[in-house]
Amino acid sequence: MRRWYLQPSILVGSIILLTVLAAALLAGWLYPGDPLDMVGAPYVWPGDDRELPLGTDLMGRDLTAGLLHGARVSLLVGVSSAVLSLAIGIAVGAAAGFYRGRVDAVLTRITEFFQTIPAFLLAIILVAVLRPTLGTIVFALGVTSWTSIARLVRSEFITLREREFVRASIALGASDAHLIFREILPNAWTPVIVSTALLVANAILSEAGLSFLGLGDPNLVSWGSMIGLGRDALRTGWYMTAIPGLAIVLTVLALNLLSDALHAALNPRLRRAERLNLPSSTATP
Amino acid sequence: MSQRILKRLLQLLGVVASTAILNFALLKALPGDLVDVIASESGAATPEYVAQLRQMYGLDRNAFEQLLSYLGRIAQGDLGYSFRYGEPVLGLVLDRLGPTLALVGAALAISVVAGVLLGIASARRPHGVTDTVLSALATLGYSAPMFWTALMLIVLLGVKLAWLPIGGLTDISAGYRGPRLWLDYAWHLVLPVLTLSIYYVAVYARLSRASMVETLAEDYIRTARAKGAREGRVIFRHALRNAVLPVLTMLGLQSSALLGGSIVVETVFAWPGLGQLSFEAIKSRDLPVLLAVLLFSGVLVVLGNLLVDVAQARLDPRVRVQPQPATAGSAA
Numbered sequence: 001m002r003r004w005y006l007q008p009s010i011l012v013g014s015i016i017l018l019t020v021l022a023a024a025l026l027a028g029w030l031y032p033g034d035p036l037d038m039v040g041a042p043y044v045w046p047g048d049d050r051e052l053p054l055g056t057d058l059m060g061r062d063l064t065a066g067l068l069h070g071a072r073v074s075l076l077v078g079v080s081s082a083v084l085s086l087a088i089g090i091a092v093g094a095a096a097g098f099y100r101g102r103v104d105a106v107l108t109r110i111t112e113f114f115q116t117i118p119a120f121l122l123a124i125i126l127v128a129v130l131r132p133t134l135g136t137i138v139f140a141l142g143v144t145s146w147t148s149i150a151r152l153v154r155s156e157f158i159t160l161r162e163r164e165f166v167r168a169s170i171a172l173g174a175s176d177a178h179l180i181f182r183e184i185l186p187n188a189w190t191p192v193i194v195s196t197a198l199l200v201a202n203a204i205l206s207e208a209g210l211s212f213l214g215l216g217d218p219n220l221v222s223w224g225s226m227i228g229l230g231r232d233a234l235r236t237g238w239y240m241t242a243i244p245g246l247a248i249v250l251t252v253l254a255l256n257l258l259s260d261a262l263h264a265a266l267n268p269r270l271r272r273a274e275r276l277n278l279p280s281s282t283a284t285p
Numbered sequence: 286m287s288q289r290i291l292k293r294l295l296q297l298l299g300v301v302a303s304t305a306i307l308n309f310a311l312l313k314a315l316p317g318d319l320v321d322v323i324a325s326e327s328g329a330a331t332p333e334y335v336a337q338l339r340q341m342y343g344l345d346r347n348a349f350e351q352l353l354s355y356l357g358r359i360a361q362g363d364l365g366y367s368f369r370y371g372e373p374v375l376g377l378v379l380d381r382l383g384p385t386l387a388l389v390g391a392a393l394a395i396s397v398v399a400g401v402l403l404g405i406a407s408a409r410r411p412h413g414v415t416d417t418v419l420s421a422l423a424t425l426g427y428s429a430p431m432f433w434t435a436l437m438l439i440v441l442l443g444v445k446l447a448w449l450p451i452g453g454l455t456d457i458s459a460g461y462r463g464p465r466l467w468l469d470y471a472w473h474l475v476l477p478v479l480t481l482s483i484y485y486v487a488v489y490a491r492l493s494r495a496s497m498v499e500t501l502a503e504d505y506i507r508t509a510r511a512k513g514a515r516e517g518r519v520i521f522r523h524a525l526r527n528a529v530l531p532v533l534t535m536l537g538l539q540s541s542a543l544l545g546g547s548i549v550v551e552t553v554f555a556w557p558g559l560g561q562l563s564f565e566a567i568k569s570r571d572l573p574v575l576l577a578v579l580l581f582s583g584v585l586v587v588l589g590n591l592l593v594d595v596a597q598a599r600l601d602p603r604v605r606v607q608p609q610p611a612t613a614g615s616a617a
Contacts, residue, residue, distance in 0.1 A: 110298070116541055116587060117300075117582060118542065121545050121582060123545070123581065124548070128567050129314055208433075208434060214546075234439060234440060234444070242440075245429070245433035245437070254430055
């Protein structure tokens with residue numbers, strides 16, 4: 001068995017993600033000016049000017065600076081709204097799975113309702129109503145994407161609650177809070193961690209979508225808003241759209257790869273299942 | 286089965302009522318009310334006129350009474366009035382329903398069929414060459430934001446190669462009629478459907494791969510092989526039926542995400558459906574329209590789930606024979 005962290009998908013995913021993180025951290029140092037300022041002629045193609053390695057957009061703004069500063073917005077929004085979704089999802093799922101009965105019925109109804117209405121549309125409406133800022137975008141994405149976590153945590157709690165170590169703890173007179181936070185939750189982390197990477201990936205995609213539709217924070221450069229602007233020059237300068245889009249694809253791809261690899265590594269049952277399946281399918285011609 | 290349908294219909298009522306309450310709360314959260322909007326649109330409005338308007342629209346009553354009258358109006362099919370379009374919202378939304386259903390329906394059909402076939406191809410040899418290549422492509426497919434895929438397809442197929450039309454419902458200048466017009470609709474649908482499909486084929490391929498790998502390890506598959514059934518028969522007669530059930534469940538869950546995705550795709554391709562309508566409503570802050578689209582989306586998702594229920598009952602005798610009381614977990 002190879003060491004799980006040496007898998008190619010983990011290596012590739014980590015390298016990309018660390019690069020994006022470095023870009024976000026170094027943006028202010030490498031490009032201290034406002035990335036929304038004009039620095040040169042518009043429509044400079046990538047590679048035409050050594051000072052502007054990725055060229056300029058149709059307003060003469062440096063695409064490299066935008067890309068680095070945009071990494072900040074993407075990561076910040078992605079991580080913060082994932083944390084918010086996690087908090088809501090864990091609270092709802094834990095309460096529903098731990099208390100069952102009427103609490104469960106009500107919370108499950110609410111979860112189903114949020115699954116029924118399109119999350120992205122609700123996020124759009126929330127941002128439009130609350131006015132687009134970084135904070136409202138994080139809020140809108142956070143409160144619309146917690147349902148999968150809630151379902152996951154609920155089902156984990158339902159199984160774990162009946163396990164012997166929990167029963168033993170109940171017999172010792174442990175409080176509900178102790179049971180939830182010290183006994184059950186630590187054992188439910190594995191699937192939650194795997195889903196968190198997907199949560200961040202989806203939040204990054206949604207943030208890009210919001211900015212693309214013109215609902216991003218107007219004072220910040222984001223990859224989505226760069227694409228939205230580049231769209232106006234799609235025929236003559238498609239690189240303005242392609243470059244920030246590739247940044248999104250790579251970042252989201254890295255998160256998806258990491259999530260998959262973690263899923264395989266942290267879930268021994270899955271590993272066994274895949275091994276068991278191998279002979280039955282390789283046996284056929 | 287009839288119990289399941291009944292449950293879905295009850296859910297439909299619940300979703301409409303909950304969405305209506307949520308919509309009402311969002312309307313209240315806005316700074317200013319309908320009357321402020323009318324007053325600012327009309328330019329000069331005296332305080333007396335404003336007060337009169339408030340009374341006319343019932344905005345001088347308390348929030349609970351307002352909510353009840355709002356629910357009453359929705360029950361009568363009155364979804365409000367769009368000041369930007371100058372017509373009732375219901376008609377606007379119904380006009381845009383057809384194009385969205387055509388787009389989403391075509392994309393769903395293609396994604397499920399292609400996704401399941403690719404999933405089967407992967408599952409036959411997990412970690413083989415085909416599986417590795419297809420899995421990598423699938424991961425790439427659902428990592429790309431749809432609006433970006435759309436724009437790149439426009440650059441490649443619409444502008445550079447100029448094979449396909451890049452926007453709109455039909456070529457108005459050509460003035461087609463009859464069957465030729467329908468063909469032109471379909472022709473304009475190719476790129477938007479392709480965009481949505483790239484993403485969802487990836488989703489379903491991944492899902493059906495996992496489900497197929499699991500099913501192919503079952504004892505009855507080994508039995509089928511042992512009695513000498515051909516590979517095609519084993520896969521399509523014995524395994525597919527069971528392997529496709531989780532895909533269907535996912536389909537029900539995904540239908541709301543699909544509608545969400547169609548917002549950006551319709552916007553990019555100027556496809557005059559609900560998504561483009563919502564985008565125009567965002568730009569002009571036309572909230573009644575947005576809220577009506579939200580309401581309709583909820584209804585569409587529940588109806589989609591109803592179809593999924595029926596399909597699952599056809600495929601799986603267990604669903605048909607015993608109407609399980611606790612289907613919420615598996616189907617909702």
